[in-house]
Amino acid sequence: MAIETETFLEYLVVEYRWVIVILALLPMSAAWKLWSIIRNYVVFKMNSAPKMHDDKVKEVQRQIKEWLSGDKSTHLCTARPTWQTMSFRHSMYKRTFTNIQINLVDVLEVDKENMTVRCEPLVTMGQLSRTLAPLGLALPVVPELDQLTVGGLVMGTGVETTSHVHGLFQHVCLEYELVLADGSVVNCSKDENADLFYAVPWSYGTLGFLTSVVIKVIPAKKYVRIHYYPFNNLSDLAKRFSQESLKPNPHQFVEALLYTRDSGVLMLGDMVDEVGRDGKLNPIGVWHAEWFFKQVEKHLKRKRTAIEYIPLRDYYHRHTRSLFWELQDIISFGNNFIFRYLFGWLMPPEVSLLKLTQPEAVTKLYNKAHVIQDMLIPIELLEKAIAFFHDEFEVYPIWLCPFKIFNNPGQLKIKPGEESQMFVDIGVYGVPKAKGFETIASTRHVESFVIQNQGFQMLYADTYTTREEFRQMFDHKLYDRVRASLPNCKEAFPEIYDKVNRNVRK
Numbered sequence: 047m048a049i050e051t052e053t054f055l056e057y058l059v060v061e062y063r064w065v066i067v068i069l070a071l072l073p074m075s076a077a078w079k080l081w082s083i084i085r086n087y088v089v090f091k092m093n094s095a096p097k098m099h100d101d102k103v104k105e106v107q108r109q110i111k112e113w114l115s116g117d118k119s120t121h122l123c124t125a126r127p128t129w130q131t132m133s134f135r136h137s138m139y140k141r142t143f144t145n146i147q148i149n150l151v152d153v154l155e156v157d158k159e160n161m162t163v164r165c166e167p168l169v170t171m172g173q174l175s176r177t178l179a180p181l182g183l184a185l186p187v188v189p190e191l192d193q194l195t196v197g198g199l200v201m202g203t204g205v206e207t208t209s210h211v212h213g214l215f216q217h218v219c220l221e222y223e224l225v226l227a228d229g230s231v232v233n234c235s236k237d238e239n240a241d242l243f244y245a246v247p248w249s250y251g252t253l254g255f256l257t258s259v260v261i262k263v264i265p266a267k268k269y270v271r272i273h274y275y276p277f278n279n280l281s282d283l284a285k286r287f288s289q290e291s292l293k294p295n296p297h298q299f300v301e302a303l304l305y306t307r308d309s310g311v312l313m314l315g316d317m318v319d320e321v322g323r324d325g326k327l328n329p330i331g332v333w334h335a336e337w338f339f340k341q342v343e344k345h346l347k348r349k350r351t352a353i354e355y356i357p358l359r360d361y362y363h364r365h366t367r368s369l370f371w372e373l374q375d376i377i378s379f380g381n382n383f384i385f386r387y388l389f390g391w392l393m394p395p396e397v398s399l400l401k402l403t404q405p406e407a408v409t410k411l412y413n414k415a416h417v418i419q420d421m422l423i424p425i426e427l428l429e430k431a432i433a434f435f436h437d438e439f440e441v442y443p444i445w446l447c448p449f450k451i452f453n454n455p456g457q458l459k460i461k462p463g464e465e466s467q468m469f470v471d472i473g474v475y476g477v478p479k480a481k482g483f484e485t486i487a488s489t490r491h492v493e494s495f496v497i498q499n500q501g502f503q504m505l506y507a508d509t510y511t512t513r514e515e516f517r518q519m520f521d522h523k524l525y526d527r528v529r530a531s532l533p534n535c536k537e538a539f540p541e542i543y544d545k546v547n548r549n550v551r552k
């Protein structure tokens with residue numbers, strides 16, 4: 047009887063989570079967004095952030111020196127609360143490590159002559175695209191969820207539909223400013239402290255604290271002209287997807303969504319300044335617009351190609367409002383037109399608030415029957431990988447995004463002798479339908495597949511690899527050397543594995 051009551055209560059909490067989300071989280075999210083937009087606009091216009099930056103860096107140094115003068119018995123991490131971060135899990139080490147406050151939230155300088163932007167690590171993608179758009183500029187790679195931060199994307203990784211040309215987020219970063227474990231401030235770039243520069247991406251804050259980043263910017267146009275190509279055969283889709291990604295002069299944006307194992311839509315896009323006569327304007331950012339992945343699915347059902355013009359910033363953040371397709375599990379009627387017209391302007395709830403208020407019953411359910419994974423695979427293995435993922439997970443839609451890795455020193459190794467290698471990010475987010483799915487066993491099968499095929503796993507998600515497997519996936523030679531050479535580094539920071547493995551995340 048007690049078990050039945052508990053199960054019934056859990057059912058209620060999961061099924062009716064939307065009540066709390068709509069009544070409490072949506073208004074709180076909107077208020078927070080409004081406040082941060084006004085605050086960031088005023089600070090940027092007053093140009094006050096650059097003057098304060100040095101003092102803020104000194105404050106980081108002060109905290110590290112304080113730790114150095116103590117018994118150094120704890121490791122260090124940023125004090126950003128774990129509920130604010132863009133991963134599904136909570137990092138348990140935050141409770142025991144010494145937390146270093148890195149209150150660095152501003153865009154510092156846009157340099158139109160050198161085509162760069164300098165910003166602090168807590169600047170978000172939404173904030174940056176909003177700052178750059180009126181100046182006619184954009185980042186070459188804009189990871190699509192508004193709340194992703196520059197610091198997280200440098201220390202983890204960032205991928206978007208322009209990555210087949212520009213590479214990952216780290217490849218458009220030109221310079222990092224870090225506070226190291228001995229309290230010193232260093233700058234690094236490919237010409238200055240190059241080893242550190244190449245070891246920082248994917249290091250998850252285990253080499254030092256990032257305090258600013260110089261990122262490349264490119265000229266932006268007003269719209270993205272997207273050509274949608276529906277496919278009903280995986281081989282044909284995979285072949286065309288690879289050809290388009292590998293072309294010497296490819297389209298600027300390449301992306302595909304799979305809706306079943308054998309059907310999906312390929313999207314090829316380019317920036318343009320005007321809406322042409324060959325397609326309609328589709329402002330997907332207006333408050334009542336349908337969720338983007340639902341709009342794309344319609345092209346599959348219509349079975350013909352189509353062209354649309356999407357305002358650039360709407361395009362960049364096209365998966366934000368529905369958090370890819372994750373929000374449909376929380377607000378199942380979120381794409382209904384009545385809901386959109388009434389509440390669309392409040393969407394989405396902040397990921398941070400969803401994490402903060404996530405009931406235990408939801409965590410249990412996600413642990414048991416939910417996959418959130420991005421696997422990075424050499425592009426020629428796309429078809430084979432989809433077949434494998436289908437057998438293990440059977441989760442749809444699947445996000446496909448091509449990206450290039452350059453032959454640089456660091457944790458990512460590519461085919462020897464090549465200048466660069468094309469990969470594809472296979473993003474699997476949702477409820478698995480595969481027979482026999484079991485979270486740990488199935489994810490471990492997929493991880494082995496990835497390692498055997500010289501691929502990688504994005505580390506914001508759960509990794510069930512052992513330390514040895516993890517070291518097989520990521521080359522640690524440069525990383526180990528840099529850690530050994532930096533004063534106090536090993537005392538101050540654990541290895542990457544110790545911050546990302548499933549056992550240190552709840």
Ligand SMILES: Cc1cc2nc3c(=O)[nH]c(=O)nc-3n(C[C@H](O)[C@H](O)[C@H](O)COP(=O)(O)OP(=O)(O)OC[C@H]3O[C@@H](n4cnc5c(N)ncnc54)[C@H](O)[C@@H]3O)c2cc1C
Pocket residue numbers: 078079082083086130151168169170171172173176192193330331332359360361362363364365366367393394396398399
């Ligand atoms: C706990 C917490 C901590 C935070 N810390 C910081 C911080 O330290 N520094 C900081 O600067 N900010 C911080 N933020 C703010 C957060 O990053 C902002 O909510 C975000 O920057 C808002 O930008 P936006 O692009 O969503 O806004 P807008 O551009 O106004 O967009 C509003 C919403 O409309 C939707 N939308 C926009 N374009 C499209 C489109 N094309 N298609 C579909 N939907 C679209 C999106 O859902 C978007 O969220 C924090 C927020 C929280 C909750």
Ligand SMILES: NC(=O)C1=CN([C@@H]2O[C@H](COP(=O)(O)OP(=O)(O)OC[C@H]3O[C@@H](n4cnc5c(N)ncnc54)[C@H](OP(=O)(O)O)[C@@H]3O)[C@@H](O)[C@H]2O)C=CC1
Pocket residue numbers: 122123124125126130131132133137148167189190191193194195196197198199201202203204205206250251252254255256257504505506545
């Ligand atoms: N399209 C895409 O590319 C997407 C990417 N992601 C992933 O999400 C993550 C980014 O999320 P976000 O919430 O922004 O970042 P997080 O706060 O999750 O940070 C990720 C890691 O970076 C470290 N870090 C962050 N800032 C600093 C800093 N100033 N100095 C030193 N270390 C730092 C954190 O260290 P600490 O633990 O000490 O806080 C943490 O280990 C990345 O891992 C990214 O790959 C997720 C969705 C989409």
Ligand SMILES: CC(C)=CCC[C@@H](C)[C@H]1CC[C@H]2C3=C(CC[C@]12C)[C@@]1(C)CC[C@H](O)C[C@@H]1CC3
Pocket residue numbers: 132133134205369370372397400401404408418420473475504
């Ligand atoms: C494009 C790439 C590389 C990754 C996209 C990842 C996202 C789909 C996930 C990143 C953070 C995730 C969270 C959730 C869903 C999936 C993500 C947005 C939740 C909203 C799911 C519901 C929980 O209660 C809270 C989660 C927070 C993190």
